Amino acid sequence: MHAITIPTPGGPDALVWAEVPDPVPGGGEVLIEVAATAVNRADLMQRQGLYDPPPGASPLPGLECSGRIAALGPGVSGWAVGDEVCALLAGGGYAEKAVVPVGQLLPVPDGLDVVTAAALPEVTATVWSNVFMLAHLRPGETLLVHGGGSGIGTMAVQLAKAVGARVAVTAGGAEKLERCRELGADILIDYREQDFVEELAKVTGGAGADVILDIVGAKYLARNVDxxxxxGRLAVIGLQGGRKAELDLGKLLSKRAAVMATALRSRPLAEKSAIVAAVREHVWPLVSGGRVRPVVDRVMPLRDAAEAHRVVEASTHVGKVLLTTG
Structure with missing residues (x-):
């Protein structure tokens, strides 16, 4: 098969289209003939040599994919060759075929085509596991989403609104903010021109956010606590603004607040399977019913992965950038 490889870490041109051996499903695994994958920030970090795959995972980039089941490994039941599926991966999505543990497999939701389904696994698993399973966002509470125009951001807005929460977003520029408003965001903050702490205080009567989903990390830590x-509960899922910062424990004590940080890719198989099962139970009906939808900025050929990485690095997109094998 052909796949995008990273012979030497570096810029987008470090991504090389090459022929590699076909993966073979082991016990409890499924082989997928990939229709599409998606570009995630973790892929950019891996390309730069900053985020190695977990032990035993494919060295190829790609944390999700969609397609059709091509083969079942020993011990797999409940699925059949030819089923249209999408999957959460620890690596290997940038390829014509991928192997995935059966617990990380999801059916393509009703009403969605197999290519568009590639936009779902990583964002739904990330948002549901952090905002709902970890931070326990409840109806009537306020969620602040940093990077509201990202794939994760656009999904977080929709899921929070679906459960009856109020949603604030930060994003850069009127166009991205308008897209967030169309998805249901109630409070729009342009981080280039406005201070999100001040703006949030104005519209909440000084109360602030009950839950914050943060992709920035160190740069925003102190202000997030404010x-x-x-x-309140702060869930940190990204380090785009650095990894080290001072934390005022006194403010946390006075607010009886919590700071949590998680990563999805490196979690044990059992934990990821539990998250995927929760996504299928709680999120899939919302997608099939049309209340929640994947936001796709553009679809590009897998061979053009380098250009897709440039798009994501420039942050000119809204939602997901997909790569197709066809």
Missing amino acids: ALAVN
Whole structure:
């Protein structure tokens, strides 16, 4: 098969289209003939040599894919060759074929085509596991989403609104903010021109956010704590603004607040399977019913992965950038 490889870490041109051996499904695994994959920030970090795959995972980039089942490994039941599926991966999505543990497999939701389904696994698993399973966002609470125009951001807005929460977003520029408003965001903050702590305080009467989903990390840590409500929960899932910062524990104590940080890719198989099962139970009906939808900025050939990485690095997109094998 052909795949995007990374012979030497570096810029987008480090991504090389090459012929590699076909993967073979082992016990409890499924082989997928890939229709599409998606570009995630983790792929950019891996390309730069900053984010190695977990032990035993494919060295190829790609944390999700969609396609059709080509073969079942020993011990797999409940699925059949030819089923249209999408999957959460630890690596290997940038290829014509991929192997995935059966617990990380999802059916393509009703009403969605197999290519568009590639936009779902990583964002739904990330948002559901952090905002709902970890931070326990409840109806009537306020969620602040940093990077509201990203794939994760656009999904977080929709899922939070679906459960009856109020949603604030930060994004750069009027166009991205308007897209967030169309998805249901109630509070729009342009981080280039506005201070999100001040703006959030104005519209919440000084209460702040009950839950914050943060992709920035160190640069926003102190201000995120300032923006938290009493009993607030900060979930850090990215380090785009660095990894080291000072934390005022006194403010956390006074607010009875919590700071949590998680990564999805390196979690044990059992944990990822539990997250995927929760996504299928809670999120898939919303997608099939049309209340939640993947936001796709553009679809490009897998061979053009380098250009797709440039698009994501420039942050000119809204939602997901997909790569197709066809």
